[in-house]
Amino acid sequence: MTDQPLIGGCLCGDIRYQITPPALFVSQCCCKDCQKATGTGHTTIFGLRSQQLQLQGTPKTYTNAGESGGSVTRHFCGECGGRLYTTGDLPGDTIVIMQAGSLDDPNLISPESVIYTKDAVTWDVFDPALPQFEARQPRSL
Ligand SMILES: [Zn+2]
Numbered sequence: 564m565t566d567q568p569l570i571g572g573c574l575c576g577d578i579r580y581q582i583t584p585p586a587l588f589v590s591q592c593c594c595k596d597c598q599k600a601t602g603t604g605h606t607t608i609f610g611l612r613s614q615q616l617q618l619q620g621t622p623k624t625y626t627n628a629g630e631s632g633g634s635v636t637r638h639f640c641g642e643c644g645g646r647l648y649t650t651g652d653l654p655g656d657t658i659v660i661m662q663a664g665s666l667d668d669p670n671l672i673s674p675e676s677v678i679y680t681k682d683a684v685t686w687d688v689f690d691p692a693l694p695q696f697e698a699r700q701p702r703s704l
């Protein structure tokens with residue numbers, strides 16, 4: 564994990580952000596909602612405390628009920644639709660889940676686990692060295 568600031572933003576550049584490292588975790592998430600929200604087999608995410616994220620611009624949001632019943636809000640650019648991050652009723656509600664692909668250099672982070680494998684599609688493949696979890700990964704945050 565790098566200790567230089569992580570910068571990124573949406574596709575059109577209307578929304579930009581800077582992150583104070585370190586990320587709390589980095590995972591590949593295979594859940595159904597990530598598939599629908601991103602149009603991919605899985606999405607690569609990393610966790611932060613909200614105070615680590617500095618945002619320029621105002622994302623649009625979409626909120627639905629997550630699998631645990633709590634609300635999950637996805638933040639994205641209203642202009643280009645680029646996905647940026649997710650917040651919600653997660654354990655310790657100061658957590659922000661960033662979309663790793665929105666980083667200007669996504670190679671600065673690397674996945675440490677695969678989560679929600681129960682929803683993984685058959686054609687998606689993962690690094691066999693990574694620990695896999697059927698649903699949420701137990702974390703002490
Ligand atoms: Zn945009």
Ligand SMILES: [Zn+2]
Pocket residue numbers: 592593594595596597598679
């Ligand atoms: Zn997910």
